[in-house]
Amino acid sequence: MQTTGWLLDLHDHPHQGVVLWLMAEDGRRLRLHQPFPVTFYAAGADSRLQALEEFLRAQPHTPALTYQERRDLFRPGLVSVLAIHVAQAASQPALFRRILQVFPELDYYDADLHLALRYAALHGTFPMAHCRVVSTEDGLLQSLQVLDSPWELDPPAPPLRILNLRPDCDPQHAQPTYISAVYEKHEYHLSLNEERPLLVNLRAILQRHDPDLLLTAYGDTWLLPLLIKMAARQRLPLPLNREAGRGVLYKKEGSYFSYGQIIYRGQQVHLFGRCHIDGHNAMMWQEYDLQGALETARITGLPLQVAVRTSPGTGISSMQILTALRNGILVPWRKQQPEQPKTALDLLRYDQGGLVYQPITGLHFNVGMIDFISMYPSIMVKCNISPETPRPAELGRSPYPPGLVPQTLAPLLQKRVALKQRALTLPRWDPRRRRDKSLSAAHKWLLVTCFGYLGYKNARFGRIEAHEAVTTWGREALLRAKEAAEDLGFTVLHMYVDGLWVKKEGCNQVPHFRPLLEEIALRTNLPVTLDGIFRWVAFLPSRVDERLPVPNRYFGVFQDGTTKVRGIELRRRDSAPFITRVQTEMLACLARAEHADQLTACVEQAVDLLRCRLRDLREGRVPIEDLVVGKKLSKELAGYRVPSHGALAVYQLAAQGKSLRPGQRVRLLYTRGQPRVHAWDLPEIPPWDALDTDYYRTLLLRAAAAILQPFGMDERTLEIKVSEDLGQQLQLLNYVTACKPLIKFEPP
DNA sequence: TCCTCACGGGG
């Protein structure tokens, strides 16, 4: 029997090797299976390998054993390894764990690989791949042909059947009363008060629509565990899985360190034969939605359920593993060395990082913003930087064949560029635009992390010297760009890692910057782009000392009216929505000025707007939710030496028996008196007059002053200007005359 | 003034 369709998921089976789920073009859902033996390797002293051989011969299901010569990326020549061939993929992890206990001193390869990656490397598959399969009546897979590739821009869309499940409120905040189940145009309300009807109805919905994907809110951390408990209590079967006779797979909650901060990931519930995604427990869901999630799965080779819940680091690592497997390179077992504290010398040597030039603070007109496109990945590909390749001698070129890391990155970078080019030609209404944006966001994260992964001790294909080479060439590229700009008569206002801000008398249109772009491309061999031309941009000084510039704190308006902002309150995730909103509104006010001579009027409007919002605050017209701030917990409650606002709120929750883990965000309101905060997830919401509106007022004034500082209005001036007290207004006059006059804007 | 804690980045 021949069938064409899309590969949904794949998992192991105790006797049937691997089970594949296919969404057939004719609407059927096929369960296919195929024997799938796997091989892993051990290397080390001959005597110990012989001991391992004897150990394995004594095992109940003796695996086949052969000696082979294979390539380890980190060693010259070939390595002698004992290949261990396991007939059933499902039994490999347990066997490896037993071996590891007895022979911890050996080196292992291909020993801890995700089944999906092994299968993908062997058969060229990936999640959502369009395939043609031949199978027997009872589902034995005889042949499989992949019809598309993860690098296509518009692959045929898989006909995913999606069932949405969500409670009527956040279960952490309040007690939900019903669940809504939505499948296309069908909507069902399932009351949580009556367990049996709920289960019976949900079962009917699952059987009627047979969804491929359960898209839930809080499904991992609350809903699915609850449903499973109910089903057990009522002794009613609930077919969440398609695969019969298999329970769901729980993965424990945990906090881990990544990107310089603690990340919390809640418990997970994975299904078999169906996928489950909890939008509140998926890494990047807010960034790239379902399309981005599908793209991540397609290009990393990780099953959809796994891909959405893991960090981009795991994604990029999977891509490298695929490259290695396909090239017959051994994949080292994940080294689990704990991070050792670095000495000062190490830090000096390795971590020079990106180049930063302090900005010239204040307001500038007609500023070009020039960016290297995906700078670090481009350097890795163009200079061929990889753990096994020699250190490059030149920027943007390499005489050697591409190494593992550049090989992995090149198609990804290429697809990203193709999508960006297409974005310039697609009309605004084209639905592909939105999709391309999601794909782009998914790619961006993988590209960003691949650089860090080079320098990560526990990465399988990491090497600190390679990491260092990337930053070295990055600094070199930025320096050459600066020289190019200055040689062509531009003033460099600011540089930050992969971007520079430049201006030159009479340069206010894209063509004026073209010779500079070409010169930079010529001198660096790296792709470079003009991000835009700022009508105006303001680089802010330090708040501690107004005379000092600080990098990457700025805001400006491009010629097309869009704004770009870094470092100020509206970019911070611990600002209250109210503060973010007003600061954004004020900026939009300033952005309305098409010419410099309209700025003064716009500044006045922004101040009026601020007055208005302060009055809203004073008179209680701000929705209380807009005053809630989220603070991330960096440690266990007991670890706090100084109780931060976040920790204070967690104390309150702990008293109610609600606990939060490091990496989770605690939501709170600022209140008058002690304690200064009120946790938002407490049962009662405080009355309006308990709120510390004075503090919110301070926060808002501070945020407003950040926006208005470049226009000559400091916090004190602003404070007086917006106060409704006549005496204070008089003070303002004195203060302003005593200090400096408001800046006059000279049209450039 | 010093210490602790939280945040950003990429687009």
Added chain:
DNA sequence: GTGTACGTGAGGA
């Protein structure tokens, strides 16, 4: 199944 380091800034003793 997890890039690191660093600088800025706020709050409180």
